[in-house]
Amino acid sequence: MAYFQSSAELKDVLGGFFQRLVDDPEIGPKLREAKLKIQFQYTDPPLSISVDTGQEPVVIRFDDAAFKPEVQLSMKADVAHRFWHGKVNLIAALTRREMVAKGPIPKILKLLPVIKPAYDLYPEYLREKGQEKLVLK
Template identity: 40%
Template structure:
């Protein structure tokens, strides 16, 4: 997410959305808040600004999304991802977020986490 918010092309697109997104992951537990207008990423429970959109999913689901293997709309329809707030704003950001799938994969490879690439 930090790469996306600081990217000269993607950053302004994300900022214009007005979205402050909090993603709450389970198994293992993690919370990430992305202030797209402010261009900042926060980690931890109740850290950062109050979100206007929240997503709740397993960490495996988040990994599958960033690998390009999870359709967010379908996952919400199935109940695999729960959402709160104007999720249509987040869904509009998905096409731009796809540009981060490659860098995410590269990050996993450079961190030696090839075990996460087959999700």
């Protein structure tokens, strides 16, 4: 069964988490420094989250068809959920087509060390949000 039952739930959880990342004193400044225009295209359930870390405040929009990302990452919402738990090897996911990346991949790869602390932050965030059931063991 899919982790997220609806686009609204996915939006609430991941949208809120992205905002948490932007506000994080360790991760946030590095994301801003990267000035990345990225769009996540999720399926099962469907949702698109567009992020522009070059803007102040950082832009986070949902289902914005007009957004022109530099990099677009497409995946099932379940893959994203496992990724933010640190349970998905990005390169393996790309190799196996669990993720599709459009645009300059080095920009994404460069961010991997930056977002590493997020793997601990995500389960913590889910618990704070009362979404303990979503935390993967």
